[in-house]
Amino acid sequence: MRVVNTKMKQASSFMLVAALAAAVAGCGGNGNQKEEANSSTNASGTETKQNGNASDQPKLTNLKYWVANHSAASAQMKTYAEMEMYKELEKRTGVKVEFQHPPLDPQQAKEQFNLMIASNELPDVIETYWTDGYPGGPEKAIEDGKIMKLNDLIDQYAPNLKKLLEEHPDWKKQITTDSGTIYSFPFLRGDDKVRVFFGPALRQDWLDKLGLSVPTTVDEWYAVLKAFKEKDPNGNGKADEIPFYIDKDLLNVDAPFLGAWGINYNFYQDGGTVKYGPIQPEYKEFLTTMNKWYKEGLLDQDFAAPNAKLFDNKMTTNLLGSSVLYNGGGIAKYTNLMKDADPSFKLTAAPYPVLKAGDTPIWGQKDFAYTGIGAAITTSNENPAETVKWLDYAYGQEGEMLFNYGLEGVSYKMENGKAVLMPELLNPPGGVSVQQSIAKYTRSTWSAPYVLSDNFQMQYLVLPEQKKALEVWSQPTVERKMPLVTPTQEESGKFASVMTDIQTYRDEMLLKFIMGAEPIENFDKYVKKIQSMGIEDAIQIQQAALERFNKR
Template identity: 50%
Template sequence: MIKHTKKFNRYTAVFIITVLFTTTLAACSGQQTDLTKQTDPDQPLTKLTYWVDLFPDAAAIMKSYGEVTAWKEIQAKTGVEVEFQHPAQGQLGEQFNLMVASNKLPDVVDYGWNAYPGGAQKAIRDKKLVPLNDYLEYAPNLKKLLEDNPQWRKMASTDNGDIIGFPFIREDVTQQVFLGPAIRQDWLDKLNLDTPTTIDEWYTVLKAFKEQDPNGNGKADEIPILMPAGELAFAGAFGTPNDFFQDNGTVKYGPIEPGYKEYLTTMNQWYKEGLLDKDFATNDAKMTDAKITGDQVGSAVLFLNGGIGKYMDLMAKSQPDFQIVGTPYPTLNPGEKPVFGHMDNPVTDIFAAITGSNQNVIGTVKFLDYLYSEEGKRIMNFGKEGETYTLVDGTPMYTDVILKNPDGLPISQAFRKHIMGATSGPFVQDVRHTEQYTTKPQQKEAMALWSDTTQVKRMPPVSISVEDSSRYSSIMTDINTFKDEMVLKFIMGSESLDNFDNYVEMLKGLGIEEAIQIQQSALERYNNR
């Protein structure tokens, strides 16, 4: 455990006294469930309460996930009524904290439990959630998945080996990529340029976009590249992501590494030469949409569906030649394989966890495990047979209720209305869903290109210990504020890169070395799970 200051220990003592007092009150009230293992496998489950965030675009067309075709079918198949409870839009974290402060919780809470103060292990210690280890015999489908994929089990567990809850699992690596570098292929074709793969090649292409009027309007209004500061897609080429990474088991912090200075030097050059969007520090979604659909942007870092797919659809009628495609993550030298890239873990950090208030843990385990069966997986990903999908040679294929919705819903909202495969939840996301969602050849090619990274220096989903969580949070709040401010200054030239070493020393003074050590301890605990 990392040693802290006397001041921090004093705060810790006050916190412990407060927790003991709260625990005593809870015991006296009799509201907190005893987490002794429940042993009645025959207790019927007819209803459960389920707390989960309602995705914003789902909230635009429904009041509850209970309206989703897939969930209706699950309830019909199992005979279990699910009462969904959704926090108010934009208040997820606040309402989660208020909820867990009480002694009466919904039966299931679907949330990123490592965001609980002190992490999921602390939530277990506080008897807010029930680890699944003692109940896996009642979850044969999930049990087999975790046995066949030990890395998935590590990601679904605390450092103590407690299984947090029922996870959302992406079964194929192509489902784990969602964001990456993209470029206007029609501009490349017009200027007889090849797809750039190195930083030098990118510079050549961006200069051409700036100087050769690829949008053909006779104005020098092109924005060669649009991306935020610290973007991994380009910082990674210099061997330094904008966060922690590990190098052969040793944790490092990218923004203090020498390679990060090289990255900032390159971005400063691109900014000075008008290659990087002058508004890179303030762009929001609305501004980005306007610039891309206004035929100004030559390249950007885009989402697969909410970027490439979205803009191809938006521009199809007004500009039929518009074509935006994914590119490989850039490297410094030709022929190198990219190390870093945007990629989710196969097991996300959101778990449908059984709470300490649940009076029928075994029944709930059985119900949630059904979602990992072949039938449950198919329903969650494809909905109701004969309505939202049909089987073609054994493969579920979406009907026009999804693909050409009769109510005029775009495919993204048709998915939200009828299935959970495009959202998340306690089930395995079927790769066949992804293949039918990302239908454009540009999207499929981008998935393949963005998946082609080694990821050997990527940090796994570690957990900060209960003892270190407050100190770590305090350090990183100051670190991120200062780092983000200085990165903007370095790129825009208001701070000379000659002062990079002073910037590193300032970060050390703010505690980055202690934060690295906390992350190192977390990595070692993760590896020992």
């Protein structure tokens, strides 16, 4: 699957039976034992403080949960409720979840999210990219009365997450705002091996047929794409090859090609100084290059209107030569889909391109442990304490196994103390990707509010091409990447109003410059327009937020 931002993005009461409550308590370590000393849980699951103050929390049986769907799941089921992981979770907790999924299209999903927020008809839980999905960020969402501050609730009712944050202060720093607020149950990538998962990739069989090497610089990419266009690598005698597909949404995710010029499509830091990539002189050079590639037919002419099904068709009908792909949802997906239809089909990872041969890439995809995805409890939730308990289950030992691997004896087995995915999940029949195979059981190939295990990830990288991709895509220094800073409540409104208009204009002009509707000669006018819209104010807000983050 291509990266969209799906850059995009995604639970209210929870009643544990006595045995499960004890299991969760056991996972909590000393922190939970301290809590146990002050409270007890009766047979109905209602917690009563030893001082005599009952919590008065009713038993939770139903939960409305809004979260973006995923193509690997939607191809097989209507909602996540049909996923084996959630069916088992319902059995263990007694909580039936009604999932609310927006359309897969990122723009439509964003529109539905905005309508939901504006309507005030909120579900119990919303899981999404809170750091950039809500105008003004999570502090603004709390200020607007949409979601709850969770610090006290986590301290009282989430022993598993509390223990993890105590053990990993860097994780806590990332999920906490500058004012010390925790606003969601986070999706966390637990190890470096699970933080790199997409990058540039090409048809290795096309390169071999034309006697070409994997490109490393922008100029080498140009030469390869020209050869793909002109030398009939698919061998059908037609000039129908599409050398490169660059999804406009990919520019938002760690600058796959733009990064060759040392900048990105948003804010970045250079020696501690915040800058905005789309107004830098280097951005003009990038646009000039992309405009040349577009005019020469090296870019997919449909790139302005991303379409996942159309992309799949182009990749599986021997038309597309290169793109930026997920490791599992791209390299593995298409390799498995094509292994019977075209045994010669082979993809290979390419390094993030640079301008000068031998240079180390600055920009590339490498996530922080936390990327902004989390499950927040809305102010419409009538049972926040029980919802916190339900969400906390995923961070304990039993929840970790369920969310990463699914059901023991069905989707995984234990060998030498480690969970091992069943062979049939990792070697599905032709026409079925590994990601689709695993998606029947868990969300572990994309995201959920839990901690992703590197043990799972290294099994998921089944193919030699995938293991090579992890190595190749791990090379960039990512030294200029902004951490997940958060504006203050005072800054949020101003930042949101400024950047909403700027981002809309920026995106429109990106397409116009690349497709030639706007002459590159008008770049300076474009920069002045963004400056007049208040970008310097936004940069100052980001600069202040970066300095506060560094002091957390």
